[in-house]
Amino acid sequence: MGSTVIAIPDREDVAPKEKKKFRDFFLPIISFVREVDSKYDLRKLIHSIKVGVALVSVSLLYLLDPLYKQVGENAMWAIMTVVVIFEFYAGATLSKGLNRGIGTILGGGLGCLAAAFAQDVGGIGNSIVVGTSVFISGAAATYIRLVPRIKKRYEYGAMIFILTFNLVVVSGLRAEEVMQLARERLTTIVMGFVICIFISLLVFPIWAGDELHDSLTSKFEHLARSIEGCLEEYFKVDTDKENRPGFSFSSCKSVLHSKAKDESLANFARWEPWHGKFRLSYPWKKYLKIGEVLRDMAANVLSVKGCLQYPRQSLQNLRASIKEPCEIVGSSLAWALRELGESIKKMNKCETAAFIMPKLKSIRHELNLIITPSALAGVEKSTDALELASFVFSLMEMVDKVEELTKEVEELGGLAGFRANSK
Incomplete structure (x- = not known):
């Protein structure tokens, strides 16, 4: 009579199965916690x-x-x-x-x-x-x-x-x-x-004023990065455009579509009592005014999108000729936006405001030199000249908006009682 041998698994074979069951049991819980942390926000x-x-x-x-x-x-x-x-x-x-x-x-x-x-x-x-x-x-x-x-x-x-x-x-x-x-x-x-x-x-209050304050200051950084990315994309050569993805305007579009949210937050913030750094009768209307100027500037940045779609060689050469002054303009605009945003974020008076206005005036002078009739006389095609002029005029509009933002931020500092920078 033959005997049947039954294999009995040892502890090492059983342990992985138990670990798998344990892991499968807690996997939905772990995924839910991760989803709450990343998608829904702790608040x-x-x-x-x-x-x-x-x-x-x-x-x-x-x-x-x-x-x-x-x-x-x-x-x-x-x-x-x-x-x-x-x-x-x-x-x-x-x-x-x-x-x-x-x-x-x-x-x-x-x-x-x-x-x-x-x-x-x-x-x-x-x-x-x-x-x-x-x-x-x-x-x-x-x-x-x-x-x-x-x-x-x-x-x-x-x-x-x-x-x-x-x-x-x-x-x-x-x-x-x-x-x-x-x-x-x-x-x-x-x-x-x-x-x-x-x-x-x-009990762990969630203030609309804090949300509006953080949202407004982040818009300055979004626009600064958008200007830098837009200029980088504009002056890419054809080989760079093939190897790297194009510039995304998503952050700029988020600024452009923020009006309804800002108005709602400002309305709620007016009802809130004195909390943290926001006193009673805080000038939330000035926040809405600054947000409106930022949206106008976001529209100007988006208007440059059409200028990025000209791969002709003649335009590549033309763009290269104005690359240096335009990059100086872009870096100056980004610097000014970051300084203004940092001033609102820390609720300090913008110490560099006195330097921003003269710098913007010199920037406007440099842009005017780019689109003078003598500078455009060497351009062979009228479409190329039109594209160049459109791009430079968009930059000039951004300069005007930054000037307006500088004035609005200084007024906000006076109304809100921003303190002098301790640096």
């Missing part, structure tokens, strides 16, 4: 945790019997308040919370008066008073919320006013019961608001 994770804590805190009004006996079903309004007003930035949370509070108080108060007056009229006049008051308040509040200045900061409050007024007036309850119901709901809304503000402002 978004913190915000999500803060919202969860706020919801748990406000849910205690339902979970704890002593609190539930005090507020009853009105605890739902506290939970709704947390869900609605808790935003990513502290300024946005404060803005929506105050808008909701003001809209609720005004809408509830006027709604109670209208309901009481309708009850006093009685009969068919009750319905007429309710309908008329709803029409007047809804139409007036809607018109006001469409005004641009009101829409930016108080649109949510106007919407809450309309909603609260209609709910109170159309409820049909007696005036005493309306007042009691409004008081109970307002109390729970205030509870939700206080919890949101406490967690948003005191």
Whole structure:
């Protein structure tokens, strides 16, 4: 009778399998952590945790019997308040919370008066008073919320006013019961608001002002690199263009498309209290003005993109003849932008501002010499002369924008109280 030999794996064979199972178990967790760290940003994770804590805190009004006996079903309004007003930035949370509070108080108060007056009229006049008051308040509040200045900061409050007024007036309850119901709901809304503000402002706050400040200073560096890269691409020879990839305008385009984000951050920043280096009534409008000039300059840089697509040999020679002065211009513009951006970033007065303006004037003089009629007389083709003139005029536009930026940054330093550089 033959015997069957069964191979028994030793420890060395088993260990790799166990390691593989262990690795496969934790691989999704590790990949998730990496994704959170790289893609979503740590601040978004913190915000999500803060919202969860706020919801748990406000849910205690339902979970704890002593609190539930005090507020009853009105605890739902506290939970709704947390869900609605808790935003990513502290300024946005404060803005929506105050808008909701003001809209609720005004809408509830006027709604109670209208309901009481309708009850006093009685009969068919009750319905007429309710309908008329709803029409007047809804139409007036809607018109006001469409005004641009009101829409930016108080649109949510106007919407809450309309909603609260209609709910109170159309409820049909007696005036005493309306007042009691409004008081109970307002109390729970205030509870939700206080919890949101406490967690948003005191627990790892995320400030819109800091975001706007960092975003603005980064734009100076983006444009400086774009100018340097654009000039490098412009003066490449054909062999270099074949061996190396072309210049990317992605950072410049991000500056150009930043208007909506800047305006939103500035609106939230105006609501924020004194924090860190940003005091009350900080000149955020000046940030928007500087951002507008930077976007204009980004458009000028992008306009040079068409000048980069001329591979003819005649243009290569022509470009080589103006390479040195243009590179001096580009390096000077990049230097000026970095100095201005560093001044805003560190909130120091730009010590080199006195040198920037004279240097820009000398740069403009050098550019004027490049496109004089005598300098363009030797150009054989009119298209070549047009391309050269277009490129130089774009550089001159950039010089003008840097001059404007220098003035705006100096004004910002005066309004914001930038300190003198300690160097």
